[in-house]
Amino acid sequence: MTAPPAVTADDAELIRRSHDDPEAFAALFDRYAGMLYRYVSRRLGPETAEDLVGDTFLAAFGGRRRYDLSQPDARPWLFGIVTKIMARHHRREAAHYRALRRSPVDGPDDGPADRVAAGVAAWASRAELAGALAALPGRDRDVLLLVAWGDLTYEEVACALSIPVGTVRSRLNRARRKVRAAFGGVDPTAADPAAEEG
Amino acid sequence: MDDLSPLRDLGRALEHDPPPSLARQRSRLTDAARDPRARRGLRRRRPRGWTALALAACAVAALLLVPAVLLRPDGHHRKPVNGLTHAANRPMNVLILGSDVRGPADGAHPAPARSDTIVLVRLPADRKNVTVVSLPRDLMVQRPSCLLSDGTRTTPGRGQINGAYSEGGLACAIKTVESVASVRIDQAVVLEFGGFARIVDALGGVPVTLPVDVNDPASGLHLGAGKHMLNGKDALAYARLRHGIGDGSDLSRIKRQQKFMAAVYERAHHLMLSNPIRFAEFLRLSTASVRAIPSLDLANMKALAESLTRTGSSRPHFVTLPNRPDASDPNRLEVDKPKADQVLAPFREP
Numbered sequence: 001m002t003a004p005p006a007v008t009a010d011d012a013e014l015i016r017r018s019h020d021d022p023e024a025f026a027a028l029f030d031r032y033a034g035m036l037y038r039y040v041s042r043r044l045g046p047e048t049a050e051d052l053v054g055d056t057f058l059a060a061f062g063g064r065r066r067y068d069l070s071q072p073d074a075r076p077w078l079f080g081i082v083t084k085i086m087a088r089h090h091r092r093e094a095a096h097y098r099a100l101r102r103s104p105v106d107g108p109d110d111g112p113a114d115r116v117a118a119g120v121a122a123w124a125s126r127a128e129l130a131g132a133l134a135a136l137p138g139r140d141r142d143v144l145l146l147v148a149w150g151d152l153t154y155e156e157v158a159c160a161l162s163i164p165v166g167t168v169r170s171r172l173n174r175a176r177r178k179v180r181a182a183f184g185g186v187d188p189t190a191a192d193p194a195a196e197e198g
Numbered sequence: 199m200d201d202l203s204p205l206r207d208l209g210r211a212l213e214h215d216p217p218p219s220l221a222r223q224r225s226r227l228t229d230a231a232r233d234p235r236a237r238r239g240l241r242r243r244r245p246r247g248w249t250a251l252a253l254a255a256c257a258v259a260a261l262l263l264v265p266a267v268l269l270r271p272d273g274h275h276r277k278p279v280n281g282l283t284h285a286a287n288r289p290m291n292v293l294i295l296g297s298d299v300r301g302p303a304d305g306a307h308p309a310p311a312r313s314d315t316i317v318l319v320r321l322p323a324d325r326k327n328v329t330v331v332s333l334p335r336d337l338m339v340q341r342p343s344c345l346l347s348d349g350t351r352t353t354p355g356r357g358q359i360n361g362a363y364s365e366g367g368l369a370c371a372i373k374t375v376e377s378v379a380s381v382r383i384d385q386a387v388v389l390e391f392g393g394f395a396r397i398v399d400a401l402g403g404v405p406v407t408l409p410v411d412v413n414d415p416a417s418g419l420h421l422g423a424g425k426h427m428l429n430g431k432d433a434l435a436y437a438r439l440r441h442g443i444g445d446g447s448d449l450s451r452i453k454r455q456q457k458f459m460a461a462v463y464e465r466a467h468h469l470m471l472s473n474p475i476r477f478a479e480f481l482r483l484s485t486a487s488v489r490a491i492p493s494l495d496l497a498n499m500k501a502l503a504e505s506l507t508r509t510g511s512s513r514p515h516f517v518t519l520p521n522r523p524d525a526s527d528p529n530r531l532e533v534d535k536p537k538a539d540q541v542l543a544p545f546r547e548p
Binding site: 018022023025026029030033034037038041042043045046049050051053054057058061062100125126129130133144145147148149176179180 | 201202204205206207208209211212213214215216217219220222223224226227228230231232
């Protein structure tokens with residue numbers, strides 16, 4: 001029998017294999033470390049992201065027997081773990097966003113002059129947006145960013161955070177309302193004075 | 199969703215690419231994995247809490263799931279997964295359990311689940327003559343001692359075959375069937391009660407023909423004699439029915455389940471050819487409704503179901519493991535060894 005490419009196995013299969021062969025778990029790292037790094041770098045900056053991704057995989061490895069093998073996609077599980085670990089850094093995260101308000105870093109919008117001009121305007125709004133993110137309660141921010149930045153579906157967020165889908169929806173709605181308000185309240189459905197705190 | 203796009207832009211602007219030094223974190227992980235403690239306390243085949251199982255007649259639907267098995271490594275040798283072409287040429291023995299209680303996935307005290315239906319499936323290398331052998335749940339057998347998740351062992355001895363599952367979980371059911379039938383099991387699939395109904399509904403119902411009226415107050419099933427298209431709920435009641443039809447025995451229930459399995463198989467087969475979109479939905483629901491060791495995967499399942507058509511596999515052959523009334527308890531059954539050996543002979547081929 002020829003050695004098969006490990007990449008053909010789904011996540012659950014890799015994790016199942018790692019029960020007997022712990023080193024098989026490294027394939028999961030190869031698959032998702034980059035994705036998690038990008039996600040964490042958005043929320044906490046690149047300085048801490050690296051260690052945090054390492055911590056996440058160690059925690060995942062330690063808990064691999066609790067993984068529900070009927071779930072072929074391990075992303076929700078990993079995002080759930082990284083969310084828990086990031087919660088310890090919530091102050092740093094808020095500071096990360098607030099710093100953005102003061103001195104926006106260079107955006108990716110370098111290029112033709114008109115795009116740069118548009119970029120400047122966008123950055124002004126982004127600073128507001130970052131401020132709104134910093135002001136969100138952690139639980140609401142987790143849901144919002146797992147959807148917007150982690151590209152998880154509502155069901156996957158529910159699975160990642162071990163909360164009902166209904167709770168995902170309500171937290172997401174609340175977070176969106178506040179973020180929209182910060183962005184200029186363009187959405188008429190957000191005409192709720194209580195949400196205009198910026 | 200549009201109101202999230204400024205937020206998405208912000209995210210992209212904040213994002214950093216993974217640096218090469220991220221490899222250090224991989225080393226942390228592999229170091230931990232190489233630590234001998236990581237291997238300690240591992241059991242060979244199943245994760246903890248593997249107790250919850252599911253209903254039987256689903257065994258039917260499992261005939262389509264079973265092919266997925268072929269992509270899987272041989273559990274006994276822990277060989278890695280092989281490519282489809284390679285694995286598809288390997289003969290496989292598959293154990294399918296259906297049971298009516300589902301315990302918590304990882305609970306310390308899962309509800310005792312009964313394996314209502316026990317089926318062995320032989321997929322020969324050419325996939326041409328699939329054999330499905332039902333094992334009556336009332337069969338009295340010599341049960342081996344099984345290791346439990348808490349480290350204790352079950353008492354070996356003579357007992358009803360389905361007790362192996364409720365006492366020792368799937369691992370114990372596998373071990374017991376392996377010892378009773380003298381066959382090696384390459385894959386085990388457990389079907390859930392609710393999953394069965396969902397699978398039938400995904401097929402748009404399954405046709406059955408009743409020789410007599412059925413009135414079963416226990417399940418609420420009331421049907422006149424003749425042909426019916428059963429939805430998931432009714433199909434479940436029908437598959438489990440023990441009273442009000444046939445001679446009321448477990449054996450007549452098995453016959454009914456086998457017929458039903460054949461009907462589901464044909465229906466699924468028809469759907470695969472006539473309505474690929476509905477069939478994909480059926481497969482998706484099926485994967486979600488079974489637990490398998492080793493686990494099943496949707497893409498693999500689909501490829502395999504299709505490979506079954508390609509090889510032109512005929513309708514499976516359904517039999518019940520030959521048995522007779524138990525010498526010590528006429529209300530129980532025991533294996534009719536010489537005849538059973540004939541039925542099981544193909545399962546023992548390499």
